[in-house]
Amino acid sequence: MTNRFQFNINATDGRARTGVINTPKGDIRTPAFMPVGTAATVKAMMPESVRSTGADILLGNTYHLMLRPGAERVHKLGGLHKFMNWHGPILTDSGGYQVMSLTDLRKLTEEGVKFKSHIDGSVHNLTPEYSMEIQRLLGSDIVMSFDECTPFPTTQEQAKSSMDLSMRWAQRSRDAFGDRPGYALFGIQQGSTFKDMRAESAEKLTNIGFDGYAVGGLAVGEGQELMFNVLDYAPNQLPQDKPRYLMGVGKPDDIVGAVQRGIDMFDCVLPSRSGRTGQAQTRMGAINMRNSRHRDDNRPLDENCECPCCKNYSRAYLHHVHKAGEIISSMLLTWHNLHYYQILMSELRDAIASNKLDKYVSDFHEIRKRGDIEPL
Numbered sequence: 001m002t003n004r005f006q007f008n009i010n011a012t013d014g015r016a017r018t019g020v021i022n023t024p025k026g027d028i029r030t031p032a033f034m035p036v037g038t039a040a041t042v043k044a045m046m047p048e049s050v051r052s053t054g055a056d057i058l059l060g061n062t063y064h065l066m067l068r069p070g071a072e073r074v075h076k077l078g079g080l081h082k083f084m085n086w087h088g089p090i091l092t093d094s095g096g097y098q099v100m101s102l103t104d105l106r107k108l109t110e111e112g113v114k115f116k117s118h119i120d121g122s123v124h125n126l127t128p129e130y131s132m133e134i135q136r137l138l139g140s141d142i143v144m145s146f147d148e149c150t151p152f153p154t155t156q157e158q159a160k161s162s163m164d165l166s167m168r169w170a171q172r173s174r175d176a177f178g179d180r181p182g183y184a185l186f187g188i189q190q191g192s193t194f195k196d197m198r199a200e201s202a203e204k205l206t207n208i209g210f211d212g213y214a215v216g217g218l219a220v221g222e223g224q225e226l227m228f229n230v231l232d233y234a235p236n237q238l239p240q241d242k243p244r245y246l247m248g249v250g251k252p253d254d255i256v257g258a259v260q261r262g263i264d265m266f267d268c269v270l271p272s273r274s275g276r277t278g279q280a281q282t283r284m285g286a287i288n289m290r291n292s293r294h295r296d297d298n299r300p301l302d303e304n305c306e307c308p309c310c311k312n313y314s315r316a317y318l319h320h321v322h323k324a325g326e327i328i329s330s331m332l333l334t335w336h337n338l339h340y341y342q343i344l345m346s347e348l349r350d351a352i353a354s355n356k357l358d359k360y361v362s363d364f365h366e367i368r369k370r371g372d373i374e375p376l
């Protein structure tokens with residue numbers, strides 16, 4: 001096992017890449033999907049169950065963990081890996097997005113963001129330097145620079161001001177992060193949907209120098225078509241030899257399209273959130289277990305799926321436990337959803353390695369177009 005962070009691309013197919021990120025905590029196969037463990041837990045899942053789905057890395061959240069239980073407490077208890085019993089790599093986001101999306105009262109200045117906690121109304125100041133300190137205390141393997149997530153829609157003037165601020169914060173994040181062998185710091189490209197602004201942001205980040213780069217400011221309401229329009233150029237503006245991470249994405253067809261455009265890493269709450277709301281993500285598309293048509297259906301969700309949910313339980317049972325409000329519904333559907341996402345990533349890696357990505361994508365869309373109409 002390596003004692004440093006490095007990224008090797010093993011094969012390409014068009015703009016898509018497959019490779020491995022080496023970290024002291026373990027290897028991350030790319031393209032990679034990171035299950036979201038917001039508050040030091042992937043909801044309704046045990047860590048060993050998450051690992052069994054094929055996940056190499058988890059995502060934790062700086063904003064939530066700083067508020068509860070507190071980064072200092074996690075540090076004193078041995079760090080986030082020990083605290084949540086996950087021994088593989090962990091990426092933590094910087095908290096900037098949550099400050100924007102979860103807090104009603106916030107004051108943005110050059111120094112950082114002053115906000116009230118959505119939990120108890122307590123006042124906090126989050127700066128690039130403090131974000132780096134929190135993520136250091138947590139023991140994050142991949143640290144995200146502090147940025148402002150530009151809202152959508154936005155004017156060109158607003159996007160420019162936001163991007164410039166994020167780039168100044170990126171430099172401060174880099175300075176505060178320092179030299180930490182074995183740990184990585186990712187910069188975040190901003191610029192909304194403006195190509196020239198994205199290029200300027202990428203150039204500034206590259207000049208600062210990061211271990212990886214994220215495409216930020218997407219999946220914030222712009223829709224898939226516009227997101228793909230941005231991804232047609234944004235990843236190519238970033239260094240080719242570093243990991244490229246699309247933050248907060250997404251649905252399976254979002255991921256497939258982004259992989260085609262050169263993205264290496266993804267995270268999204270969708271698999272676990274869907275599991276808690278009775279929705280199964282499958283190769284045929286989403287299946288709503290609340291629908292009464294499932295109540296007498298003895299089939300599994302997917303006869304080709306090897307997850308514990310599909311191997312041991314029927315759609316009729318899943319319909320019943322969800323309607324009854326039983327906890328096992330969230331557990332089984334989340335397990336299935338995370339398993340499906342990791343199978344999707346594995347198939348994408350194999351398709352790229354064998355130079356058959358176009359065929360795989362064509363089949364992927366054809367199966368989803370047919371949906372769950374005919375027997376599996």
